[in-house]
Amino acid sequence: MRFSSRGQVDPFIVMDVMEAARAAEAAGRHIIHMEVGQPSTPAPAAARAALAAALERDALGYTVALGLPALRQGIAALYQRWYGLDLDPARVIVTSGSSGAFLLAFAALFDADDRVALGEPGYPSYRQILRALSLTPVGIATRPQDRYQPRAQDIPDDVAGLIVASPGNPSGTMLGRQPLAELIHAAQTRAISFVSDEIYHGLHYEARAVSALEISDDLYVINSFSKYFSMTGWRVGWMVVPEGHIRTVERLAQNMFICPPHASQIAALAALDCIDELEANRAVYAENRQLMLDGLPKAGFTEIAPPRWRLLHLCRYRASRPGCARLRRRDPGRGRGRGHAGA
């Protein structure tokens, strides 16, 4: 049997590291896990309790494709709480993590062979998901003086879409309201679809992040319960789309996923109300962040962009480190020199 060429994507190196760590642990090695970007805390207590109760009373069959109506309402209310926005719950689409949202968004917005721009360094899976859908990722080289975020004047000529992440991964840097608005307006003037990855919203330590929805309704915003809500393994996220796109995305979601995991939706709904516990988590991250900011320079890491949002730091990364070389040997010629490996 032949392979499709679009199926030949690069590995997500952080997941290969996770597997290597699992194998080493199974062989009896003691591993300190630092490979994936995830909280060490579980889902909030009330979320776990809500699911435990639901398991006793409910068959937890399929839900409707766009997600439980109460959850869509709860997410819309979060936009009021976080940004003062009045969001129609009908525009909220519950997804299987933000990763599931990218599939739906790219399938809804782009045709095969379309070119889609993204800032580099960036979250590596954007490229691979695009390639798996026969789309062409077009990297925009970002600069330290722009805090590793793309500028409006950097958007290439012939692209159908632009993906922006604020806070970004791996940089941790955020786009202020003005540069974000400039990017959105530049894209919209040229009929370029704008996709805003806002998965780290809520985890800020200075000013809060600006949502692209505060600037325009004519774009896609993607978010997740993975990070702020401490629910990585539950695979539940969401997407906000323009009103005219709801039915197209619904048809895609019905066919691609049927629905997001029911059990995770129940827990996510309860997690929306766990503000005290989630804010206590954030206070611990803030302490950890300070420890890192104080300790890394003493350990010889000098080129650090203080992140406004999470624990990780953009230090100089060398793709030739021995561990990376070992992983590269599993897929020779892949994933070279992109400068970032992780979730």
Ligand SMILES: Cc1ncc(COP(=O)(O)O)c(C=O)c1O
């Ligand atoms: C910027 C960014 N977007 C998306 C994801 C995927 O998150 P999930 O599918 O768990 O929602 C990650 C994971 O770390 C990320 O860093």
